[in-house]
Amino acid sequence: MRTSAPLVAAALALLVFAGCRQGMYDQARYEPYEDSDFFADGRASRLLVEGTVPRGWLRADPVLYTGIGADGGFAAELPVALTRELVERGRQRFEIFCSPCHGRTGDGLGMIVQRGFKQPASFHEARLRAMPYGYFFDVVTNGFGQMSSYASMVPVADRWAIAAYVRVLQTSRYIAVDELPAEDRRRLEAAR
Amino acid sequence: MAQIFHRSTNTVAKVTLFGAVFFVAVAGWVAATLDRSAYSTRQGVVREQPVPFSHDHHVVALGIDCRYCHTAVETEAFAGIPPTTTCINCHKLIWNESDMLAPVRASLAEDTPIRWTRVHDLPDFVYFDHSIHVAKGVGCATCHGRVDQMPLVYQAASLQMEWCLECHRHPERYVGPREQVFNMAWKAPDQATLGPALVAEYHVDPRTDCSTCHR
Numbered sequence: 001m002r003t004s005a006p007l008v009a010a011a012l013a014l015l016v017f018a019g020c021r022q023g024m025y026d027q028a029r030y031e032p033y034e035d036s037d038f039f040a041d042g043r044a045s046r047l048l049v050e051g052t053v054p055r056g057w058l059r060a061d062p063v064l065y066t067g068i069g070a071d072g073g074f075a076a077e078l079p080v081a082l083t084r085e086l087v088e089r090g091r092q093r094f095e096i097f098c099s100p101c102h103g104r105t106g107d108g109l110g111m112i113v114q115r116g117f118k119q120p121a122s123f124h125e126a127r128l129r130a131m132p133y134g135y136f137f138d139v140v141t142n143g144f145g146q147m148s149s150y151a152s153m154v155p156v157a158d159r160w161a162i163a164a165y166v167r168v169l170q171t172s173r174y175i176a177v178d179e180l181p182a183e184d185r186r187r188l189e190a191a192r
Numbered sequence: 193m194a195q196i197f198h199r200s201t202n203t204v205a206k207v208t209l210f211g212a213v214f215f216v217a218v219a220g221w222v223a224a225t226l227d228r229s230a231y232s233t234r235q236g237v238v239r240e241q242p243v244p245f246s247h248d249h250h251v252v253a254l255g256i257d258c259r260y261c262h263t264a265v266e267t268e269a270f271a272g273i274p275p276t277t278t279c280i281n282c283h284k285l286i287w288n289e290s291d292m293l294a295p296v297r298a299s300l301a302e303d304t305p306i307r308w309t310r311v312h313d314l315p316d317f318v319y320f321d322h323s324i325h326v327a328k329g330v331g332c333a334t335c336h337g338r339v340d341q342m343p344l345v346y347q348a349a350s351l352q353m354e355w356c357l358e359c360h361r362h363p364e365r366y367v368g369p370r371e372q373v374f375n376m377a378w379k380a381p382d383q384a385t386l387g388p389a390l391v392a393e394y395h396v397d398p399r400t401d402c403s404t405c406h407r
Contacts (some may be wrong), residue, residue: 005208005283006208006211006212006215006216007215008217009215009216009219010215010218010219010222013219013223024315025315025317025318026316027317029316031310031316032270033273033305035307039281041304042304043305095257096257096259096260097260100254100255100256102284110256111254112254112282112286115254115286116285116286117282117285117286118285146284146285147279147281148277148281148284152275152277153263153278156245165332170333
């Protein structure tokens with residue numbers, strides 16, 4: 001049967017093409033989070049040995065990394081410069097990580113709360129308006145009540161940005177008239 | 193004297209000549225089609241997962257941002273699969289007795305990761321970095337499709353080299369504003385004018401040398 005020769009060749013070629021991929025596709029190295037039969041716990045991505053300080057992770061400035069001042073109380077001042085950029089970053093991060101529960105305005109009526117999560121306090125109540133920046137940094141870092149710690153999800157710089165933005169939200173609803181910028185004050189008096 | 197060749201040899205000869213061209217061409221076409229098919233690329237094929245996580249529910253119904261879970265997408269090569277604790281942030285109080293979420297609670301209690309099945313798995317000989325694509329205005333949906341509308345995740349694109357090169361050769365057809373990268377529904381009102389402007393503004397210069405991705 002000579003006619004079948006091209007067919008056989010084609011079939012063989014297909015087999016060859018089909019067979020030549022997997023070795024290079026899955027090489028003998030790990031991808032992030034791949035499982036491993038080498039380590040007892042099955043994880044290729046190893047956890048840090050306790051007490052390890054990665055480069056750039058030295059927490060030498062206690063106020064910056066804990067939100068606690070030298071007097072043992074929450075830091076009253078931001079340890080980073082308060083700029084428009086910081087506040088814009090804070091808004092973005094707040095809307096990603098905080099707004100699901102706290103709501104975009106900080107009233108504590110986010111979508112997850114509407115679906116049954118415990119309602120957090122509104123940022124606009126007097127107790128929280130009186131809290132210093134360091135308090136909000138501390139809550140993001142360590143959690144509070146039913147809120148988990150967000151330390152692994154939100155880096156330190158972003159936590160301060162969020163703290164700054166929380167103050168912006170608070171100010172948006174509560175500010176003494178004589179603290180308003182002249183322009184806003186004029187508009188307010190005009191609207192009276 | 194009897195004929196050396198049987199009469200049918202004429203046919204055989206013709207078929208063989210024809211076959212040299214035709215059968216090889218067909219074999220090539222079959223191979224190329226198979227290679228581009230979902231059978232090979234797994235494009236559009238839902239992969240079974242230990243927990244039937246719905247992006248549709250979490251993104252569209254609840255409005256959770258991509259980055260709440262995929263925290264590394266802006267800074268790292270790998271976008272990040274959330275640890276179990278991220279699920280527990282909400283599911284400690286919501287659906288905390290659901291059978292569907294039993295593997296999540298078991299993972300937390302036993303401190304063992306959930307074994308998700310990887311959906312987008314590039315070959316190991318390809319280098320890929322999420323952060324640079326995000327920084328240059330390539331939206332999530334450009335490559336991943338409308339994940340926000342997927343009850344179960346599948347790979348929307350073929351992830352074949354010709355697909356990568358289409359954008360690396362013509363970035364102006366795909367690049368969008370940075371602030372819309374995570375907006376899954378964003379569509380350029382006029383990509384023909386916006387695209388080239390953004391490519392210039394963001395200095396988008398995707399290389400097409402072999403060693404750009406195969407390093």
